Amino acid sequence: MTDLESPKNGKHLEHVHHNNNEITESEPLTWRFWRKQRYIVVLLAFFGFFNVYSLRVNLSVAIVAMTENRTVLDGDGNISYVQDFPWDSKQKGLILSSFFYGYILTQFLGGYIGTKIGGNIVFGTGIGSTAILTLLTPLAANHSLEMFLAVRIIEGFFEGVTFPGIHAVWARWSPPLERSRMASIAFAGNYAGTVVAMPCSGFLATKYGWESVFYVFGTIGVIWYLIWLVFVKAGPELDRFCSKEECEYIQKTIGYVGSKKIKHPWKSIFTSMPFYAIMASHFSENWGFYTLLTQLPSFLRDTLNFDLGKTGILSAVPYLAMGILLAVSGYLADWLQVKGIWTTTQVRRNFNCGAFLAQTVFMMLTAYLLDPAWSVVSLTIAVGLGAFAWSGFAVNHLDIAPQHASVLMGIGNTFATIPGIVSPLLTGYVVTNQTSDEWRIIFFISAGIYLVGCVIYWFYCSGELQEWAKTPEQKAQEAEEKAQLQLTQTTGFVNTAAELKD
16 A cells, blocks of 8 residues: 555545535634644654754854863963853854755755655654754764764754655645644744754753754654654544545545645746745745854844843844734634635735844844844744735745645745855854944845745735646546536526516
């Protein structure tokens, strides 16, 4: 039996077309989410993304401890200063960006493989492998800078499959009217991981040494991987914990669960303006996000003069705001669609562009203020409101082409990984003396990129299933419905004419 076969139905599942508003479950979704297996998948995906970002950001704090000057008092009372690693700002920029050299290579591969063997395997293995490599990081760093860079690049290689992989999971597990909340709750794990990892990394580095940062978070990642393998399958029809009713509900509302062979319409994908709008937004959001993710601890310590312990805590505050608002934005996006207040296109456009405009304003404020208190407040608002953008572009792939969503995410995230490489390097070259004027340039660049992404997405986004993404069955069903509508209208005209004649 292949991954695309259903043990519950005993045959391949075809593409079907249903009105999602007419399909209901006998037991509706309530706060007791554990009674729905798809929300167990969401919960474990949340903790998966928790590991994705805790494994990624711990270095941002650890590198501060690895390169700081420590005061050493010898037996004769002489004071000296030592560093574990005497890296300059350019070398630190290279180290922080090296992860993304590997990360950018596997985006498309992760999406393509996810459609073949199941997104659950791709997502889980990517995180599990990264966790094992994290455990080896202290050994690599002590060996040489080159070995350290190599391990970080390989970590990025494995973690690059995670976002495309989870889109393959959502394509099989998420009903359209629950899509925003399911994805946004899972994505909130990114920021929960950041919120926990940054202060904990600061505490661990100060209390037990910088090596403990990698040992603790690597171990947590390995434990999660084993749990994920046991409890999450590629689709509901393969999951023994998913009830038959829930499985049928998911299949009917999605209209697509698996086909004998998925053929990706490459020409249509690469000429689709809604897809390019998603890519532009993803790039813009990642530029601001990665700039802060890799540089915020250094900015707080070196420019605003916070100590390492406070740096870890304050660096986490913006991501705490974003994690909380992600759950709010996902629920609100679904509610607006369910109530018919906004169309899917309006939800995606308004949420995404509203967030980008707000982020532009508060990045500009940060650039002008550069005050310890107000800078943290402005950055917290800027990053926090980015949650609404994630209910825009981040789930938009599933709207325009659900069966190709993992591949679209892979292609888009390849382009959106460029900021992870360029931003730390650019910051390393611009911010050489840690002056306010140098940091002001960095924040102005981020604000401008947010604004460009906002404009492109506003004019070209769509929340509708694209013609090139429709299956033959969906096209046949639409043609049949159109013919019935024309027949009904013709009959109505004939009856009206007859009544007028009488």
